[in-house]
Amino acid sequence: MNLPKNDLFLRAIRWEKVERTPIWLMRQAGRYMPEYRKLREKARSFKNFYKNVELSVKASLLPKKILGVDAIIIFSDILTPLESIGMKFDFIEKQGPVFENPINEPSDIDRLREFNREDVSFVGEIIKEVNTELNRELPVIGFCGAPFTLVAYMIEGRTSRDFKRAKSFMFNYPDKFKELLDKLADMLTDYINFQIESGADAIQIFDSWAGYLTPDDYKEFALPPIKKIIQNVKRDYQPIIHFTKGVAGIVDYMITSGADAYSVDWMIDLRVLKEKLNGSFAVQGNLDPTVLYADKKVIREKVLDILNKWGMESGHVFNLGHGLSPDMEEDKVKYLVDTVKELSQR
Numbered sequence: 650m651n652l653p654k655n656d657l658f659l660r661a662i663r664w665e666k667v668e669r670t671p672i673w674l675m676r677q678a679g680r681y682m683p684e685y686r687k688l689r690e691k692a693r694s695f696k697n698f699y700k701n702v703e704l705s706v707k708a709s710l711l712p713k714k715i716l717g718v719d720a721i722i723i724f725s726d727i728l729t730p731l732e733s734i735g736m737k738f739d740f741i742e743k744q745g746p747v748f749e750n751p752i753n754e755p756s757d758i759d760r761l762r763e764f765n766r767e768d769v770s771f772v773g774e775i776i777k778e779v780n781t782e783l784n785r786e787l788p789v790i791g792f793c794g795a796p797f798t799l800v801a802y803m804i805e806g807r808t809s810r811d812f813k814r815a816k817s818f819m820f821n822y823p824d825k826f827k828e829l830l831d832k833l834a835d836m837l838t839d840y841i842n843f844q845i846e847s848g849a850d851a852i853q854i855f856d857s858w859a860g861y862l863t864p865d866d867y868k869e870f871a872l873p874p875i876k877k878i879i880q881n882v883k884r885d886y887q888p889i890i891h892f893t894k895g896v897a898g899i900v901d902y903m904i905t906s907g908a909d910a911y912s913v914d915w916m917i918d919l920r921v922l923k924e925k926l927n928g929s930f931a932v933q934g935n936l937d938p939t940v941l942y943a944d945k946k947v948i949r950e951k952v953l954d955i956l957n958k959w960g961m962e963s964g965h966v967f968n969l970g971h972g973l974s975p976d977m978e979e980d981k982v983k984y985l986v987d988t989v990k991e992l993s994q995r
């Protein structure tokens with residue numbers, strides 16, 4: 650086992666002794682950072698950016714230099730592996746991803762191609778090069794979208810407020826919908842195995858939209874393919890972190906997925922969650938990202954509040970409940986990281 654020099658993040662997930670609470674942030678390399686915007690201009694489009702190994706490696710590493718985080722998530726997107734199965738999309742400025750050929754009817758599912766690792770070879774290269782550049786100083790987090798969240802995009806064809814197309818497909822054709830989720834589970838298992846073989850120290854599964862389901866629908870549709878992925882991934886020490894937004898309503902089901910850590914939004918009380926989990930799993934989160942728009946004094950209070958709710962024990966990785974936004978101030982994000990490091994010293 651070749652562990653990174655700073656392994657606070659991995660130790661916290663295993664509930665081993667830590668000197669302080671580790672921190673990294675979702676979307677830590679993003680448009681709020683002037684240096685990110687420079688790289689983004691060079692690449693011109695977001696897709697050129699994440700497919701360009703040199704630029705993606707640089708973007709992945711920015712949060713180490715600028716923020717001093719305890720883990721590096723590779724720079725990519727959850728939609729990256731979908732091109733390999735024949736889903737064509739582009740990122741449109743101010744709109745987000747737009748698919749050329751969304752899934753409209755059940756027969757569209759039969760036209761999807763087999764996933765091929767070679768189509769995402771750049772992701773493996775990015776992980777390898779980030780590790781080389783880091784000289785094993787920090788852990789590297791690989792990631793994928795969860796089947797439900799990806800399928801929601803594939804059917805919706807774009808970002809949606811209510812997911813009415815995806816959900817009506819699910820209600821009308823439940824068996825076909827499950828078949829598609831299962832196809833993605835197999836694809837994502839291979840994609841995660843590929844990332845671990847390339848050197849990822851941990852994997853985060855992003856199920857950003859599963860909280861839009863009723864608890865019953867979550868249990869029936871979103872959860873089984875995640876369980877299948879976690880069961881089938883080949884790993885040694887690498888933990889799997891399971892992220893959902895809208896955790897409160899589905900938490901009892903979510904924590905049966907088999908993950909090592911659960912990444913939660915801010916609409917659930919960390920103290921209540923800790924009692925419920927009773928030491929069986931680690932938790933990541935759960936700062937309300939909008940706290941970063943407030944004054945530093947407030948940021949400090951909210952950090953302390955979360956640290957106290959967890960009780961300064963191991964088992965907690967500090968993070969936001971969702972990603973950083975483009976209009977946040979880099980200076981305050983840096984202050985957040987410094988404050989967590991300062992206030993969580995044991």
Ligand code: CP3
Nearest residue numbers: 675676677678679695722724725726727745746855857972
């Ligand atoms: O956390 C990280 O820093 C790792 C990289 C990462 C990105 N997106 C980079 C990105 C990860 C893990 C994601 C996840 C992602 N992507 C999700 C799930 C997590 C979440 O935030 O809920 C979803 C739903 C997507 C799809 C996606 N990608 C959308 C809707 C958008 C457009 C939103 C926007 O800001 O324009 C993206 C683009 C995207 N993904 C950017 C980044 C840094 C912005 C790209 C840019 O214009 O520079």
